[in-house]
Amino acid sequence: MAAAGGRAPVLIMAAIRRAFADLSIGQVHYARCGDSRRPVVLLLHQTPRSWAEYREVLPLIGEEFCAIAIDTPGFGDSAPLPGSACIEGWAQVAVELLDALSIAKAHVVGHHTGGVIAMEIAATFPTRVASLVLSSTPFTDDEFRRARREHPPIDAVEPRPDGSHLTALWQRRQPFYPQGRPDLLEAFVRDALKVSGEVEAGHRAVASYRMEQAIGRIVQPTLLIRASDDPFASPHIAALQAHLREASVVTIEGGMVPMPDQLPQAFANALLVFIRAQSSSVPPPR
Numbered sequence: 001m002a003a004a005g006g007r008a009p010v011l012i013m014a015a016i017r018r019a020f021a022d023l024s025i026g027q028v029h030y031a032r033c034g035d036s037r038r039p040v041v042l043l044l045h046q047t048p049r050s051w052a053e054y055r056e057v058l059p060l061i062g063e064e065f066c067a068i069a070i071d072t073p074g075f076g077d078s079a080p081l082p083g084s085a086c087i088e089g090w091a092q093v094a095v096e097l098l099d100a101l102s103i104a105k106a107h108v109v110g111h112h113t114g115g116v117i118a119m120e121i122a123a124t125f126p127t128r129v130a131s132l133v134l135s136s137t138p139f140t141d142d143e144f145r146r147a148r149r150e151h152p153p154i155d156a157v158e159p160r161p162d163g164s165h166l167t168a169l170w171q172r173r174q175p176f177y178p179q180g181r182p183d184l185l186e187a188f189v190r191d192a193l194k195v196s197g198e199v200e201a202g203h204r205a206v207a208s209y210r211m212e213q214a215i216g217r218i219v220q221p222t223l224l225i226r227a228s229d230d231p232f233a234s235p236h237i238a239a240l241q242a243h244l245r246e247a248s249v250v251t252i253e254g255g256m257v258p259m260p261d262q263l264p265q266a267f268a269n270a271l272l273v274f275i276r277a278q279s280s281s282v283p284p285p286r
Helices: 057-062 087-100 113-124 142-150 164-176 182-194 201-208 211-217 234-243 264-281
Strands: 016-023 026-033 040-044 066-070 106-111 129-135 222-227 248-252
Touching (some): 026 087, 113 129, 113 211, 248 264
Parallel strands (some): 040 066, 040 106, 129 222
């Protein structure tokens, strides 16, 4: 229906609120969107991004749910883990955040590295996870670990006085990003520059994670999201399906490595259809 005067109605999206929680490792940053009385959707980002990967997704999810995107420790504005970065430590901190926000249970969504963290949360803290969404998530077994040991660093570049290492970082990622979207590469570089310690540490944490020991403990309803044009993650969908035989699968055509901020509407739609079907069984926050 047209508004008065023939003008189209203005769609008011839910506002994003940002805050810090004081947790065991120090301050952890997160962004929240939507009514806190509604079921919670926890979003976990890839390496070396931040909550900003979900900047356009949060208001879309926040229209129906309480959407929370955390900065993984050592990324964005969150304090790092003490010692080496690891999937288990990141999962523990995510659950600490749920505790700090009095959230008993959440739908947990992860993209790339975030998907690996999400699986660890679901396997180790099953009562805290209402459902699980693994987007462009690798299956990390012995074969994966061997391949990573033989693979050159993904994002590490040697700093140079003239700043040309930033161009090198841009060019290294460019083939995996859509043409004509320099804004997505700019967002990636900004986040990469904020990483505490080595930018490659997150990739090493994924490579060392023994997913084959955790995946058998997944009992939650699960959605696998495949980005059709993501050469890193798309081939792993078959292995994940072999272990998670009851999981639903959605392919987002044209999706690449930065899928949540490349195609936020398609990504959010896939989440919403799945989570709506699961959310009725989730108790409200404590």
